[in-house]
Amino acid sequence: MLNYSTKWINTAVICISIIVTIVLFIILDVIIINPNKANAHKENTMVSHIYMDKKYIKTTSRKNVSAIKLNDVMLETMQIADIYENNTNVNNLENNIEENEVNIEEQENIKKQYSNSKWRIEIPKIGLVAPIKDGTTQDILALAVGHFPESNTYKGNVALAGHNRGYNCNFFENIKELKPGDKIIYYTDKGKREYKVVLNKIIQQTDWTYIEDTSDNRVTLITCVENMHEYRRCVQAVEII
Numbered sequence: 001m002l003n004y005s006t007k008w009i010n011t012a013v014i015c016i017s018i019i020v021t022i023v024l025f026i027i028l029d030v031i032i033i034n035p036n037k038a039n040a041h042k043e044n045t046m047v048s049h050i051y052m053d054k055k056y057i058k059t060t061s062r063k064n065v066s067a068i069k070l071n072d073v074m075l076e077t078m079q080i081a082d083i084y085e086n087n088t089n090v091n092n093l094e095n096n097i098e099e100n101e102v103n104i105e106e107q108e109n110i111k112k113q114y115s116n117s118k119w120r121i122e123i124p125k126i127g128l129v130a131p132i133k134d135g136t137t138q139d140i141l142a143l144a145v146g147h148f149p150e151s152n153t154y155k156g157n158v159a160l161a162g163h164n165r166g167y168n169c170n171f172f173e174n175i176k177e178l179k180p181g182d183k184i185i186y187y188t189d190k191g192k193r194e195y196k197v198v199l200n201k202i203i204q205q206t207d208w209t210y211i212e213d214t215s216d217n218r219v220t221l222i223t224c225v226e227n228m229h230e231y232r233r234c235v236q237a238v239e240i241i
Helices: 002-114
Strands: 120-123 128-134 145-147 157-161 183-188 191-204 218-224 231-239
Touching: 002 128, 183 218, 191 218
Parallel strands: 128 145, 157 218
Antiparallel strands: 120 128, 120 183, 145 157, 183 191, 191 231, 218 231
């Protein structure tokens, strides 16, 4: 009986020792080992956050850099466009200046060519200087402004005709631009007269009343109307007294 009791006691002591050992191990794990794990986890978490922050910062920086680069490209593109537009405007301006210089040069050449003609007409408003010949045939109008033979040459109504397009000498091309008050200067071997425009209108091609003689001194200019063969443009100016 005693031996059996001793054996049971020894067994119980061993079990208790094992239990105590397990409990101590658990306590040690909570007190000593787990804080280290917690710290390690915390450190890992911090590292992870730091890595994520760095990644975020890097990503953000890349985005910002990309945005900056994009803005720079857009700015450069706009600057290039402005430069191109400015250059285009400058080129257009230069071309216009060159064209104006050519027109002025042509006008000067025309003035030099015809300014010595004793019988001529000048209209400063449209830069016209043209010689006058008697008659209104095609041969005459191809070289000069034609004079209607039935009209006067100095006193009364001086009637003149000219081409406005399609020929080498389109002297009356721009008389449609004349306004009341614009000056017309008429030269003959009998003298010089200055007139001011009082009329600029479209008339029937069969209306010859405008070239009939008048009691006052005036000049009448007749030319065709574009694409309107049955009509004529009539400009009249009276002498400036």
